[in-house]
Amino acid sequence: MTDSRIPADLPDHIRHYIDGAFVDSTDGDTFDVLDPVTNQTYTTAAAGKKADIELAVAAAKRAFDEGPWPRMLPRERSRVLHKIADIVESRDARLAELESYDSGLPITQALGQARRAAENFRFFADLIVAQSDDAFKVPGKQMNYVNRKPIGVAGLITPWNTPFMLESWKLGPALATGNTVVLKPAEFTPLSASLWAGIFEEAGLPKGVFNLVNGLGEDAGDALVKHPDVPLISFTGESRTGQIIFGNAAPFLKGLSMELGGKSPAVVFADADLEAAVDATIFGVFSLNGERCTAGSRIIVERSIYDEFVERYAAQAKRVTVGYPHDPATEVGALVHPEHYDKVMSYVEIGKTEGRLVAGGGRPEGFDEGNFVAPTVFADVSPDARIFQEEIFGPVVAITPFDSDEEALALANNTKYGLAAYIWTNDLTRAHNFAQSVEAGMVWLNSNNVRDLRTPFGGVKASGLGHEGGYRSIDFYTDQQSVHITLGGAHNPTFGKQDPHEPTDLDDPDPR
Numbered sequence: 041m042t043d044s045r046i047p048a049d050l051p052d053h054i055r056h057y058i059d060g061a062f063v064d065s066t067d068g069d070t071f072d073v074l075d076p077v078t079n080q081t082y083t084t085a086a087a088g089k090k091a092d093i094e095l096a097v098a099a100a101k102r103a104f105d106e107g108p109w110p111r112m113l114p115r116e117r118s119r120v121l122h123k124i125a126d127i128v129e130s131r132d133a134r135l136a137e138l139e140s141y142d143s144g145l146p147i148t149q150a151l152g153q154a155r156r157a158a159e160n161f162r163f164f165a166d167l168i169v170a171q172s173d174d175a176f177k178v179p180g181k182q183m184n185y186v187n188r189k190p191i192g193v194a195g196l197i198t199p200w201n202t203p204f205m206l207e208s209w210k211l212g213p214a215l216a217t218g219n220t221v222v223l224k225p226a227e228f229t230p231l232s233a234s235l236w237a238g239i240f241e242e243a244g245l246p247k248g249v250f251n252l253v254n255g256l257g258e259d260a261g262d263a264l265v266k267h268p269d270v271p272l273i274s275f276t277g278e279s280r281t282g283q284i285i286f287g288n289a290a291p292f293l294k295g296l297s298m299e300l301g302g303k304s305p306a307v308v309f310a311d312a313d314l315e316a317a318v319d320a321t322i323f324g325v326f327s328l329n330g331e332r333c334t335a336g337s338r339i340i341v342e343r344s345i346y347d348e349f350v351e352r353y354a355a356q357a358k359r360v361t362v363g364y365p366h367d368p369a370t371e372v373g374a375l376v377h378p379e380h381y382d383k384v385m386s387y388v389e390i391g392k393t394e395g396r397l398v399a400g401g402g403r404p405e406g407f408d409e410g411n412f413v414a415p416t417v418f419a420d421v422s423p424d425a426r427i428f429q430e431e432i433f434g435p436v437v438a439i440t441p442f443d444s445d446e447e448a449l450a451l452a453n454n455t456k457y458g459l460a461a462y463i464w465t466n467d468l469t470r471a472h473n474f475a476q477s478v479e480a481g482m483v484w485l486n487s488n489n490v491r492d493l494r495t496p497f498g499g500v501k502a503s504g505l506g507h508e509g510g511y512r513s514i515d516f517y518t519d520q521q522s523v524h525i526t527l528g529g530a531h532n533p534t535f536g537k538q539d540p541h542e543p544t545d546l547d548d549p550d551p552r
């Protein structure tokens with residue numbers, strides 16, 4: 041292997057960014073960052089703890105209480121956000137190169153994620169200038185309107201699967217609405233997050249508005265969740281971590297938005313366009329190395345086409361190109377970290393006892409080191425199998441047959457998760473009935489996961505809490521204060537003016 045895959049000018053150390061300056065941890069602690077192709081340490085990052093979070097929150101709180109950002113006109117904030125989007129777009133190739141190197145994502149897909157990050161900023165920049173709020177009139181009596189306000193310091197905690205893009209998904213709306221932030225990115229992939237500081241400075245974001253603390257979830261993440269001056273936590277990660285954060289935030293009654301794990305079904309009926317369904321379900325589970333929260337990792341196929349589907353699917357899965365992340369021909373790269381590789385490989389072994397292996401099943405040929413896993417397909421998987429129930433978050437898929445619409449729905453819903461569902465059928469009535477009955481926050485009919493940024497994003501059951509996306513994000517990051525004013529004379533129930541000739545007016549329209 042040549043070194044052409046190693047980006048030029050990699051940092052030899054990654055710092056926090058607090059109050060407009062790059063700083064190390066107060067205790068000097070660091071952690072190693074590995075390259076997923078060799079699993080060698082290529083840099084270190086500052087390991088933040090409670091003391092570092094305290095500095096970052098204090099800076100963000102100062103910027104919120106005293107700085108210009110929350111007080112600027114939406115148009116002024118929007119200009120800064122558009123500049124951020126311009127800079128991200130103009131550096132998409134470099135961003136993709138670094139992201140791909142740090143995370144193991146194929147370079148072409150990392151490029152798409154960088155562009156989506158720019159689009160997230162652009163979208164929320166546009167949304168806040170178009171934003172209108174409700175006003176309600178009771179003719180001649182009362183006028184009521186919504187005074188929307190940023191909330192304060194938002195704590196943003198993100199995973200490693202598409203780091204830069206998922207950070208933008210939270211940073212865009214949190215900043216657009218006038219909050220200040222502390223970002224705690226995933227410890228496996230701190231490289232691209234460290235680029236935000238320079239981008240934001242260049243775009244003119246005031247000092248202290250954006251703060252970044254690297255570190256482990258149990259240290260830096262935990263301290264952020266438990267900080268009393270952080271009223272909001274937006275978290276994306278595993279359902280189990282979401283439960284811990286929920287518990288830790290409870291004493292503070294914080295606002296929580298949680299985008300969690302998934303085990304999404306892709307249901308293929310016999311009347312579907314088979315070629316499109318195979319293409320989509322291959323992409324749905326093997327893109328982003330299978331490290332995709334909305335992966336259609338359980339494929340449920342009508343019995344009459346089951347054998348043909350499995351045969352075509354397995355043949356195509358075997359042709360998916362596994363390769364080095366920097367190679368534009370690569371379709372599946374290297375999993376993010378050896379710990380995650382071990383987890384995925386353990387499921388591959390479990391799968392061999394639970395299903396019929398029809399593709400993959402281990403390391404791809406020619407890749408003796410690094411976190412490479414061949415696209416792996418198990419057929420005839422029973423619904424109580426662990427590989428049918430548990431999120432693997434790698435290039436591994438379980439296929440199961442069904443005989444009736446009712447059975448397909450029961451299989452689709454037979455999991456603790458409820459993030460996405462993909463339905464393949466040409467029967468319009470069935471498609472909509474199924475979509476409306478399936479327990480999933482998002483459904484795609486005869487479609488891959490193609491997102492419209494205006495739509496709600498979120499899961500049901502163990503896949504999440506609340507929704508972001510479009511105005512839902514604006515709602516999460518703002519308070520909607522109701523302001524009421526009387527028109528005409530004050531409408532007062534009168535107390536303390538008791539005159540035996542005039543009865544007290546106790547007409548209180550909403551006695552709360």
Ligand code: NAD
Nearest residue numbers: 198199200225226257261262277278281299300301302333
């Ligand atoms: P994770 O839960 O291990 O970590 C996510 C983040 O939480 C990291 O920054 C981590 O440091 C931090 N963290 C860990 N413990 C913490 C604690 N006790 N307190 C505060 N912060 C803590 O998840 P991961 O392995 O990084 O990511 C993969 C998971 O993310 C998968 O389950 C995947 O489905 C999910 N995901 C969901 C979505 C979605 O939108 N629903 C999107 C991407 C990924």
